[in-house]
Amino acid sequence: MSSNADLTPIPLVDLQTQSRQIKADVLRRMGEVIDAARYILGQEVQEFEALFADYCGTDHCIGVANGTEAIHLALRALDIGPGDEVITAGNSFAATGFAIAHTGASPVFVDIDPVDFNIDVTQIENAITEKTKAIIPVHLFGQPARMKEIREIADRHHLRIIEDSAQGHGAEINGHRCGAFGDIGCFSFYPGKNLGAFGDGGATTxxxxxxxxxxxxxRNYGQKQKNRHDLLAFNSRLDTIQACVLLSKMQHIEQWTEQRKTVAKWYREELADADLVLPQERGDVRHVYHLFVIRTPHRNELAESLAAKKIATGIHYPNPLSTATPLSDSPTVPMGLPVCRQIAEEILSLPMYPEMNREQVARVGAGVREFLAQKSQTVAMA
Ligand SMILES: Cc1ncc(COP(=O)(O)O)c(C=O)c1O
Structure with missing residues (x-):
C-alpha cells in the first residue's frame, strides 16, 4: 500500500500550471506596456473591454479595480444609496453584501434553493418592500441564477437587476451568457476565478x-476629459498590466471552461454511487464549474480524511452572509435563512481546475468513496 507521504498534494485550485501556459504571451504584452509606459487605462484595457463585452453578448464592458468595486459602482450608477433596500442571496462571498452596505443601502438576504444553491426565487417577493430598489442574484459556483423568474419579479415591482457574475464567466441560460441578463453585470478577475488576473481586477457589463x-x-474620478470632474466618483480602474493577462487568458477561456466541465463529468462518474449529493445542473444552463460542491452531513470528517490524503478542499461559504458582523442587522427572508444555515454545515468544495487530470479526479473520488464506506461500516456496527 502506498504511504500518504508519497502522494503529490492535490490543491483546491492550481494557478501555476495555467500560468505556465500563457507566461510568454503575457510577458510580451506587459513588455509593450512597460516600454510605452501606458499603465493607466492603456489600449490593452480597451481591447480587453471590447473582447469581454463580445464574449458576454453585451454592448459595453467597463474594466474596474475588482469584483467588489464592480458591484459597488453598479449600485452607484443606478443611484442606489441610503434609505434603499437591495435584495440578494444569503449564501455568497462577503463582497456582495459589503458592496450594498458601502452605498448606505441595506442588504436584504433571501434564502437559497437547496437544489442549485442560488437565490430562492419563490421567496424574493416576500422580501420586497416600498424601499426595495434592486435585486442582486449571484451565479454561485458557476451555475446561473433563475434569471427568467427574477426578470419577471423585477418587472412586476419596477426593480433593477445587478448580476453578481464573479463566479459565472461564460455561464449561460438557453445560450445567453451571464452578465447580459440584468441592467448591469459584475465580474471579478481575482486570480482564482475562471478568468483571473495576476492580482485584482473586475468589470461591469x-x-x-x-x-x-x-x-x-x-471608475475614473468623474472625468470624461482630464481635470474636468462631472461626478463625485472613485479611482477604481482595471490596470493595463492586468488587462495584458486577461487578453492572454481570453484566448483559452472556452477551452478551459470545457475542461472544467470534463472534470465535473469525471467526478460524476467517480461518485455516481456514493452516498452524497452531487451538484445538480439545471437543464437550461451551461454550468461553468467555478467550484464543484458536494453535500454530506459528514462534511467535516470527510474534509479531514481527504486532507490526510493530501487532497485540499474548501467551504463556500461556512456561514450565511447575514451572520457577518457588519451585516448582522440585515433582514433575512425567511427569518434566519434555514436552508443557508443547513447547507453551510454540509457543503464541501472538491479540487476543481481545468488542468486536473483523470488520475487526480480518480484519487479524489477514491478518497471520498473510501471515507463513506468506512463511515457506513461504523454506522452499521453502532
Ligand atoms: C460571488 C462573489 N462576489 C463578489 C466577489 C468579489 O470579487 P473581488 O474579490 O474581485 O472583489 C467574489 C470574489 O471574491 C465572489 O465570489
Whole structure:
C-alpha cells in the first residue's frame, strides 16, 4: 500500500500550471506596456473591454479595480444609496453584501434553493418592500441564477437587476451568457476565478449606453476629459498590466471552461454511487464549474480524511452572509435563512481546475468513496 507521504498534494485550485501556459504571451504584452509606459487605462484595457463585452453578448464592458468595486459602482450608477433596500442571496462571498452596505443601502438576504444553491426565487417577493430598489442574484459556483423568474419579479415591482457574475464567466441560460441578463453585470478577475488576473481586477457589463457612460465616470474620478470632474466618483480602474493577462487568458477561456466541465463529468462518474449529493445542473444552463460542491452531513470528517490524503478542499461559504458582523442587522427572508444555515454545515468544495487530470479526479473520488464506506461500516456496527 502506498504511504500518504508519497502522494503529490492535490490543491483546491492550481494557478501555476495555467500560468505556465500563457507566461510568454503575457510577458510580451506587459513588455509593450512597460516600454510605452501606458499603465493607466492603456489600449490593452480597451481591447480587453471590447473582447469581454463580445464574449458576454453585451454592448459595453467597463474594466474596474475588482469584483467588489464592480458591484459597488453598479449600485452607484443606478443611484442606489441610503434609505434603499437591495435584495440578494444569503449564501455568497462577503463582497456582495459589503458592496450594498458601502452605498448606505441595506442588504436584504433571501434564502437559497437547496437544489442549485442560488437565490430562492419563490421567496424574493416576500422580501420586497416600498424601499426595495434592486435585486442582486449571484451565479454561485458557476451555475446561473433563475434569471427568467427574477426578470419577471423585477418587472412586476419596477426593480433593477445587478448580476453578481464573479463566479459565472461564460455561464449561460438557453445560450445567453451571464452578465447580459440584468441592467448591469459584475465580474471579478481575482486570480482564482475562471478568468483571473495576476492580482485584482473586475468589470461591469451593460447594454445601456447611459449606464456605461456613468460607470466609466464612476471608475475614473468623474472625468470624461482630464481635470474636468462631472461626478463625485472613485479611482477604481482595471490596470493595463492586468488587462495584458486577461487578453492572454481570453484566448483559452472556452477551452478551459470545457475542461472544467470534463472534470465535473469525471467526478460524476467517480461518485455516481456514493452516498452524497452531487451538484445538480439545471437543464437550461451551461454550468461553468467555478467550484464543484458536494453535500454530506459528514462534511467535516470527510474534509479531514481527504486532507490526510493530501487532497485540499474548501467551504463556500461556512456561514450565511447575514451572520457577518457588519451585516448582522440585515433582514433575512425567511427569518434566519434555514436552508443557508443547513447547507453551510454540509457543503464541501472538491479540487476543481481545468488542468486536473483523470488520475487526480480518480484519487479524489477514491478518497471520498473510501471515507463513506468506512463511515457506513461504523454506522452499521453502532
Ligand atoms: C460571488 C462573489 N462576489 C463578489 C466577489 C468579489 O470579487 P473581488 O474579490 O474581485 O472583489 C467574489 C470574489 O471574491 C465572489 O465570489
Amino acid at each position: 451593460t447594454n445601456d449606453p447611459e449606464l456605461a457612460e456613468k460607470l466609466r465616470l464612476l
